[in-house]
Amino acid sequence: MGATDRPKVCSDLEGVPVITRALDTYTRCGIKHHIVVVGEQADQVAAAVCERFPRTIFAYQFEPLGTGHATRCGASVLEAFGYEGDVMVVAGDKVLEERTVREQLDLFRRSGADFCFMVGAKGDFPSSGRIVEDEAGNVLGNIEVGDIARARLIGQWFEAVQSRPLAGDGVRAEMLEAFSTEAKARRAMPRLWRLLGERALIRADDLRSCFSPDEAIFEFNRQDGEILRFSAEEVETRARHANLTVFFMRMEALRYALEQLAAANAQGEEYLPDAIGVLAGASTSDGRPCFRVVAYEIAQRTDALAFNTLAELEAIRQHYRRRREAASDKR
Known part of the structure; x- marks a missing residue:
């Protein structure tokens, strides 16, 4: 996250580690038992959590293989105990407002949903996954912005290479612009990155050796059995909301989703948000939906915050500082 040895979740917010603050919020909302998945710096996370929540159960993720894999680690504990109730993931x-968690939990219970996920306005969360809907507003799935960028580039390159070879330097520059770092670009397109080290021009045969043209298209299964296909541009245009990755699920839905997750994405990880499409598209042999899926939309951007950099963390601190000062002025 930056120049600190402290795990991100142990960062201080209002005098309390972020993860402790979160568990306090969930406990006040009636969620009494917690499983925390840890990896590197597990001892620091456990120390921060157990100071306030000594009965917390920890599951260890040996490798950082994505949010889906982390959830699988936590779910294995639930399976070991034979748990069949509801789960918040x-x-x-x-950094969630207590009101927001209560409202989402209430919608989950009141609607009889098997799966309820949190969304916000797309413009407020430019780096979050896009929720794609059909013409009737039914949820089809979630696509991460990195996967949209990858598909967009593949589509553009296949179109351009029909008239002339692609300049390797230009291709490399486009990859770095889309994925921000060499490591991410290499992971998203390993064969092409390797080719760029060998030749100055990328021809049509080179491109076909790295990708299928179908990789420029996203497919979604509707519950009626129809398969919808959208380009990267269509995904971005259709999406009104961003996925905020706060899930309430019945154990049956969680188990089903984890069975279907795969690492077929730009970063080669298991993405838990893929569960949205998995559950939204699941149907029985006679076309009936297997799961009821609903979305909860936050009222404003500050209802659900997260951070990846020290600057983003400081912005959250300033938000709470201003709110505290405003409340003090009213008294």
């Missing part, structure tokens, strides 16, 4: 660095 959320990242440890989320």
Whole structure:
């Protein structure tokens, strides 16, 4: 996250570690038992959590293989105990308003949903996954912005290479612009990155050796069995909301989603948000939906905050500082 040895979730917010603040919020909302998935710096996370919540259960993720894999680690504990109730799944660095959690939990219970996920306005969360809907407003799935960027580039390159070879330097520059770092670009397109080290021009045959043209298209399964296909541009245009990765799920839905997750994405990780499409598209042999999926939309951007950099963390601190000062002025 920056120049600190402290795990991100142990960062201080209003005098309390972020993860402790989060568990306090969830406990006040009636969620009494917690499983925290840890990896590197597990001892620091456990120390911060157990100071306030000594009965917390910890599950260890040996490798950082994505949010889906982390959830699988936590779910294995639930399976070991034979748990069949409802589950909240959320990242440890989320800063959520108590009101927001209560409202989402209420919608989950009141609607009889098997799966309820939190969304916000797309413009407020430019780096969050896009929720794609059909013409009737039914949820089809979530696409991460990195996967949209990857598909967009593949589509553009296949179109351009029909008339002339692609300049390797230009291709490399486009990859770095889309994925921000060499490591991410290499992970998203490993064969092409390797080719760029060998030749100055990328021809049509080179491109076909790295990708299928179908990789420029996203497919979504509707519950009626129809398969919808959208380009990267269509995904971005259709999406009105961003996924905020705060999930309430019945155990049956969680189990089903984890069975279907795969690492077929730009970063080669298991993405938990893929559960949105998995559950929204699941149907029985006679076309009936297997799961009821509903979205809860936050009222304003500050209802659900998260951070990846020290600057973003400081912005959250300033938000709470201003709110505290405003409340003090009213008294």
